[in-house]
Amino acid sequence: MKVAVLDINGKDTGRKVDLSAHVFAIEPNNHAVYLDVKQYLANQRQGTHKAKERAEISGSTRKIKKQKGTGTARAGSIKSGVFRGGGRMFGPRPRNYSIKLNKNLKRLARKSALTMKANDKDIVVLEDFNFEAPKTKNFTAVLKALDIQNKKSLFVLGASNNNVYLSSRNFKGSEVIMNSELSTYKILNANKLILLESSLEGIESNLSK
Template sequence: MELAVLNTQGNETGRKVVLSDAVFGVEANDHAIYLDVKQYLADQRQGTHKSKQRNEVAGSTRKLKRQKGTGGARAGSIKSPLYPGGGRVFGPVPRDYSFKLNKKLKALARRSALTYKAQAGAIRIVEALNLDAPRTKTLVALADALKVADKKVLIVLPESNPNLQLSCRNIPYVKAILAQNVNTYEVMNASALVMVEGAENVLNVMLA
């Protein structure tokens, strides 16, 4: 697949780049995408949730009443889950939600996600963006020129560009990511992919 390289005004520069069919034209695997997104979201969970059990809450261990003769249920401690302020039964405890996926499956998931975006015509290629300083206004103007201002945009960079990455931070619908760090969740979560020229080469080599 060939795509025209656009300038910052949204006009074609006359150059074209080739998106490898081995990365952007595969037979998409929806289940691989599901598993990779599930793993990504599981990795974001801190797993620090905790409630106190009956042996951890503060309270007396005195037996509340005698065992027999009261006509009521047997009660051994005010810390019982049956009483207000008592421990919680089967409450959450700290745990690790992460799980392992094979590298080949994760690569397949990323290729599938990129293929979906290519098929939907949601990929734009722009020439290198060199900013002297972080400027949010420049990124807003670029989004307008590329006609993606009303969409959730993922900017894929071939290499680190601090000024550009800082310029994205105040725009809620724009996120910048290095091509080597592209993941299935970010690709599927975005409505449009804006690749800085050269990023497609990184993806072609990394995922082919």
């Protein structure tokens, strides 16, 4: 698949790159995508929720009324969950929500997500660039030139670039990551996927195994 390479001004450089068919043109596996996104979202959960149960509530342990003859249900403790101020019955406890998936399935999910973006023509290949200093206005100019200032965008770098990363931090709708940090969720969550030229080799190398 041939894709034109643009510069930071949004203009065609006259060069084209060939996106690997093994990564950007496979038969998408929707279930693999679902499982990988499910794992990503589950792993974001802290699982630190906790409610006090009757054994953890401070209160009297005396039997509050006699067992029989009251005409109402028996009650043995004021700390019971049926009384106001009592413990919570079957309340949430700390737990680990993380899910494990094998590497081949995660690799298939990422390739499926990239293929979906390629089919929708939502992938832009940008030549490598850098800023002299981290400035928001420099990154704003790039977004305007690519006409994506009002869209969610994901910039994928081939190597760490602190100036570009810091310049993008004020934009909630834009994110800058390394090619090794690419995930199915981040690919699908972005309206436009901006791949820098230097990132392509790493992406194809990681996903062609």
